[in-house]
Amino acid sequence: MTDLISMVVAKYNYWIYITLMMIGLYAMIAKNNLVKKIVGMNIFQTAIILFYVSIGVKKGATIPILEHGHGPNAHHVVHAVDYINPLPHVLMLTAIVVGVATLGVALALAIRIYNNYNTLEEDEILAQVREK
């Protein structure tokens, strides 16, 4: 029983990340509306970013900005255990900004599709394509 509880405490974060990721994946596959699909894509993306950021978390550590960087008592010894792992943060910071750029491209495509077919629903667009 205690094994089960310790496993749940250690892993429940990962389970919720996977749930979020699957919500996004399901929306990308099954939703009919293009804007809903784009929302699903963004949820999938943030779930992956969340997973990466959580890799860097350390118990009992502080944010990755060195204390007393400049000033009278600079140049003291820095211990790695005191600071959260900064490398996943760096990878994901650029991913978020690139994500919003791709979101802009996706929405521009959706607007072009709406101008041509006058609808955002996937089945109606496919029906119009088949008629032509």
Place this chain on the structure above:
Amino acid sequence: MIWPIDLAILTLVVIAGIGALMVKDLLGAAILFGAYSFMMCLLWSIMGAVDVAFTEASVGAGVSTVFFVAAVFRTSRRTKD
């Protein structure tokens, strides 16, 4: 890292995510997606990833919500699912 806050915000994130996909109005979906991004930003700041949280607060909750609202305004609010 305080686990009750962590768990509460994770629940809110999942609720906001499902809500953004379930609601039958695209403008509502855009606003709920903004709420989702903001909850995500809180989650990262309690994980200690301050730079990522700052980026998400300005990009995810700010600019991408504006993009969604602008795109919905230029197309239609109607959705079947």
Place this chain on the structure above:
Amino acid sequence: MKIIGLIITVVTGALLIYAAADFPAWSDPASPASTYLSPHFIEKTMEETSVPNIVTAVLADYRGFDTMFETTVIFSAGVVCFFLLRISRREEEEPETRYYRHVLTGVTIQLKEGYKMPPSADFERIDAVWTPPDLIIKTGCRILIPFVQLFALYVIAHGHHSPGGGFQGGVILGASVILLAISHDLRTAVRRMSEKLIGILCAVGVFIYAGTGALCLLLKQNFLDYSALAGVLHVDPITARSHGILIVEIGVGIAVLATMIWIYNNISSAGRYRQGL
């Protein structure tokens, strides 16, 4: 489709949850990710670059090549939005009838058969369907925008010592211009920041980044090794790396600022550049 999607989702989710059993426990200080490479960066960043914010140092210095191409990706996304929405609209006929509104009195003039009015401060061009911007929102945003821009510049300049940097500051600067476009109308924002200027700024940001790298190459060091700038800036090589990071962050900020405004302008007006939201 829904059933297939549900099956795929459930199977993938089950596999991932099964795989999650092998992950190290959450927030474990001894996990592989935190023990192999990251201690080097945490302990040596201050000595090597004199930047307290490790994220900024790794982003713009150790991983500078990668960030350069991320900036290029953002630049190309802005250009793609422009091509998708704006270029095809150019061929569309300009409307035969134009409307101009006298700003002080609110009198609207209608000019037919393609006549144009020379640009003046007294008249603004409006669409056939026009909603007046609210006075309270207009005044509130006018007061707010300079402070937002000041904060954005602080975020870029203070990125070495606090959370922030080129990406965040650039997005906030872009958001201040987007706020102007929302609170007034798109034409006001485009008058302040024309389409041509946005396109040039977008390229200038990427050019500053790549140019700094090329300058290091010309000064007989590796590409993006900022310690080569020590001779130009008259500082020691470690401080030169810190200054190099600032130059690069400014380039990133300019590129992101221009791209955000460009994408917003194209999406909110569907490429027509009329009233906007």
